[in-house]
Amino acid sequence: MRGFKAFVKKELIEFTRNYKWIILLSTFLFIGMSSPLLAKLLPNIFSILEMGGLTITLPEPTGMDAYSQFFKNMSQMGIIVLLLVYSGILSNELTKGTLTILLSKGLSRNAVILAKYTVALFHWSLFFLIGTIINHVYTIYLFEKTSFDHLFFSLFSLWLFGAFVLALILFSGTVTTGNYGGLLLTVVLLVIGLIANSFSALQKYNPVSLATDNLEILTGEVLVSERIGTVGLTVLLTTTILVFALYFFKEKKV
């Protein structure tokens, strides 16, 4: 437990020193600010652009369009940035050998994985919250209709998917070697998930659907009751992946 606390502290300090916070803060501020604005201005932008005499008239945007942009940006750019920032979470320290000293001094290997996951989850939650709040404030300011059904559940799904991705990154880091092996494996696993998600029968059992159906949950096309099972399964899967990460990291040569 002492090792865990010390390592959490080390991770928190490291986060502020290697530009990760700048990346995450600016990404989620950018997503939060630009999504509602883009939704609002898109009809204007189209009317300014002259596309060879072709005029595209879009219907008056609503708060739903703002959230459509937000979910699209969050699930693509947000998750990609999360992958890039955290892909080296384990491999960086393994290739540099900075972990070896700590481990030989008696730091437990479980503490390393758990502390890294705790800190990553904390940061993801924090910046996700910042982006979400800014997006919501902008949406309220720019649009008239601003109450949504199941907004919390929809946002929670996306957040949970992020938590799942973080566990996947850690797990991939324990079973691969080298700088980019972990990133590659995570991407491969996510792509498999994305492909599987195109089969509607499998969507229920696929964590990826938590990041793709957010707007449909708001519009009511996908019922919350259909996704409760997916949420439960993802929590279970995240825990399992972490347990495997702990196991493989114990076996790993450092």
Added chain:
Amino acid sequence: MEELIEYLPLIIPILMIELILAAVALIHLVRHDQYRFGNRLMWILIILLVQIIGPILYFSIGKGDD
């Protein structure tokens, strides 16, 4: 066009984020000459031409160890 100007107070903070991020990345780039791959010119172009994602790529996979 007038409507775009109306929303300028909301657009400026977004541009600020992009500029600050690019500036921080450029300052880091000028002070360090070790990259995991690529050369300085390539990273300068990426940082300046690819908004938001460019500097993020530099910090996450471009910059060498401090």
